[in-house]
Amino acid sequence: MTRTWSGATVPWYPPPEGVHPPLDSPEYRSTARRHPHEPLVLLPQRLTEITGPVLGDGRVGPLDHDLTRQHAAEPLGQRIIVHGQVLEEDGRAVPQTLVEIWQANASGRYRHARDNWPAPLDPNFTGVGRCLTDADGYYRFVTIKPGAYPWRNHDNAWRPAHIHFSLFGRAFTQRLVTQMYFPDDPLFSRDPIFNSVRDEKARERMIAGYDHDATQSQWALGFRFDIILRGQHASVFEEDDDD
Amino acid sequence: MTEPRAMVPERRGLTPSQTVGPFLHVGLPWPDGPHVVPEGTPGAVWITGTVYDGDGVPIPDAVVETWQADPEGRFDHPDDPRGSARSQVEGFRGFGRCPTDEDGRYAVHTVRPGSLPCPDGSTEAPHVNVSVLGRGLLDRVVTRIYFPGDDANHTDPVLCAVPEERRHTLIAAPDGDGFRFDIWLQGDRETVFFAL
Numbered sequence: 001m002t003r004t005w006s007g008a009t010v011p012w013y014p015p016p017e018g019v020h021p022p023l024d025s026p027e028y029r030s031t032a033r034r035h036p037h038e039p040l041v042l043l044p045q046r047l048t049e050i051t052g053p054v055l056g057d058g059r060v061g062p063l064d065h066d067l068t069r070q071h072a073a074e075p076l077g078q079r080i081i082v083h084g085q086v087l088e089e090d091g092r093a094v095p096q097t098l099v100e101i102w103q104a105n106a107s108g109r110y111r112h113a114r115d116n117w118p119a120p121l122d123p124n125f126t127g128v129g130r131c132l133t134d135a136d137g138y139y140r141f142v143t144i145k146p147g148a149y150p151w152r153n154h155d156n157a158w159r160p161a162h163i164h165f166s167l168f169g170r171a172f173t174q175r176l177v178t179q180m181y182f183p184d185d186p187l188f189s190r191d192p193i194f195n196s197v198r199d200e201k202a203r204e205r206m207i208a209g210y211d212h213d214a215t216q217s218q219w220a221l222g223f224r225f226d227i228i229l230r231g232q233h234a235s236v237f238e239e240d241d242d243d
Numbered sequence: 244m245t246e247p248r249a250m251v252p253e254r255r256g257l258t259p260s261q262t263v264g265p266f267l268h269v270g271l272p273w274p275d276g277p278h279v280v281p282e283g284t285p286g287a288v289w290i291t292g293t294v295y296d297g298d299g300v301p302i303p304d305a306v307v308e309t310w311q312a313d314p315e316g317r318f319d320h321p322d323d324p325r326g327s328a329r330s331q332v333e334g335f336r337g338f339g340r341c342p343t344d345e346d347g348r349y350a351v352h353t354v355r356p357g358s359l360p361c362p363d364g365s366t367e368a369p370h371v372n373v374s375v376l377g378r379g380l381l382d383r384v385v386t387r388i389y390f391p392g393d394d395a396n397h398t399d400p401v402l403c404a405v406p407e408e409r410r411h412t413l414i415a416a417p418d419g420d421g422f423r424f425d426i427w428l429q430g431d432r433e434t435v436f437f438a439l
Contacts, residue, residue, distance in 0.1 A: 005362045008324030015438070020260040021381035028262075030379030033297035034428050036436050041405055043385065043437035047359045048372045051320035052310060053338035059273070089254050102270025110266040114304075128270050164263065164270060171322065172310050172372055173439055175383065179261040196381050197259040205258050228255045 010050055013173040013230040014089070021196035028192040029153050045173060052171045055098045057132065065131040067103075067143035075125035077106025077144030079220040082180070082208065086137045086167060088231030093137030094174075099227075100166040101129040101141060108147030108161075117150055142220065148187060160187035160194060167227060174229040181207045182223070260382040265304050267376070268342055272306075276340035279309065279353035280332055286314070289421040290388065291350040294343050294375060297429030301347025305377030307426070309339040309351050309388070311370070316357030325360075343377075358395050368395035368402065375426055384436045388424045389414045401437075409435050 003012050023035035043049065063069050068079060082101075086094040104110045104127065107119040111126055125144065133139045146161045162179040169175065181194065185207075188194055197203045205228070214222025263271065280287050290309075294302045312318055313335050317328035330337075332354055339351035359367040371388040389396055391414055396402055402410055412434045415422035427434050 005324040010324050011322055013439075016257050019257045023381055023384070025381055028379070028381065030262075031381060032379075033300075034302070034377065034379035036384060036433055037297075037429055038409070038433050038435070040436050040438035041401075043387075043401060043439040045439065046361055046367060047318065047323060048310065048312065048367075048370065049439055050322050051318040053336065054320060055338070087255065089257065091253065091255060100270055102266070104266075110269050112266040112269050115266055126269075164261075164267075166263075166271065170320075172374075175308075175374055176258065176260060177263050177376055177383065178258050179264075193261060193381070196261075202256060202259045205256055206261070227258045230257060232254065 011171065011231060013045060013050075013171065014232055016230055018199060019197070019202050021198070025192065025196040028196055049173050050171050052168055052174065054170075055168060056096070059098055060130045060132055064129055065141050067125065067127065067129050067141065069142075070126055071124040073124045075105065075122045075144050077122075077125075079142070080145050081140065081142055081214050081216065081220050081222045082163065082225060083138065083140040083211075083214055083222070084208075084225040084227060086133050086139065086169070086227045086229065088169075088229055090232045092231070093133075094169055094229060095133055095135045095137055097133050097137075097170065098168050099131055099133060099139045101143075101163050103127045103143065103163040104146040104149055106144050106147050108149030119147070119149065145182065153192060158187050158190070160185040160191050165225075165227065167229065169229040169231070171231070174231060176227070176229055178206060178227070180225045183207055183210055262378060262381050263306065263376045265378045267304060267306055267378070271340065272342050273340060277349075277351045279311070279336055279339040279351055281334040282352065284332060284334065284354060286354050287352055288355070289350050289352050290371070290415060290424055291348065291418065291421065292424040292426060293347045294349065294377070294426045295347065295428065295430075296379075299430065301343070302377055302428070303343055303345050303347055305343045305347070305349075305375055305380070307341050307343065307349040307351070308374040308376070309353070310372045311337055311353065312356040312359055313337065314354050314357050316359050355390060361400060365400055366395060366398065368393055368399035370399070370401070373426075375428070384428065385439060386426065386434050386436050387413050388422075390422065391415060391417055405435050
């Protein structure tokens, strides 16, 4: 949907009702002392909100999209291709936008000083990737499937395998950080972070699909993960009765 | 309005937000992240602060991101209805990103933004939009930094919509040559956060 502003057409980003997890999600214990108690104040979408950083080629190196080629040898693990399209709610592609990912290695360990559970580090894996979407909003990474790992949220707690995704879109309003999960993970039902998204259909949108067309024979399994950001531009209506 | 629904594009469900988790430092920091403007830019200042939880404990696993207009109040962005304008400030990125350190501190190096016109003819006082992401935050929280002693603050439509007794949480404090802006996620000193 668009609005007019001094005769110019400007985008509008519908509020994300009922999709994002509540900041107060008691099952995820770390939210207890980190969620605001006061009600949020409405911030109208004006110039600072409808604009955002345009981060171009300078942020992305030639091998940043391939997490299996950033060291002297290949990392251990199941080689995978993760690809998809970044879209707005109306299906419009978000071109030339920065996509950043980070993840654990195949044994479920991050290259991070505070991750010290007894699983091996892989000298050939950093776990960081970046790319820009193309003109049609497509991105593509080559990496290895991350392992599940334990955490201390509750007794015998394990995170399902996931890849962190960070997206800018084209406006401050569209900024999104999420996690991509893999199909049929038996840990879903016990994970408070995955289940902090209350709507089942919304939760399913965080799960990549196995993509046989993207799978490359004798080389790597393919997964597709489309990412939908706020935004609706194609409607001709000044005000839509969206429900 | 009863237009035929078929004319309305099919609306796709949004991808939900998830926390950046405790290992955000693996993926999010950039070497030049805190530099909204390059070192040595005339008039540049450091905005520094600490991010605190509801117990008043500094948070070492958060990221503070900033977005702002340039000193002329312009954005180099195609959706600005005044037209995209490349900043006169050499190397101005508008965007800053700084993970908090072991003591919960962040810092961004920037220039003071200009004021901005609103569609109703009013003016927004100079401000910096802020996103805070972190472990224990399932979605970002959004706040704004305003600058102390700016007369435009008194008529800023966003500040005026905030209960008066909480407005001070959005105004940075002078700190040497720069400014200090602490962020309290919860508690008696809780910062005002916005829904957008």
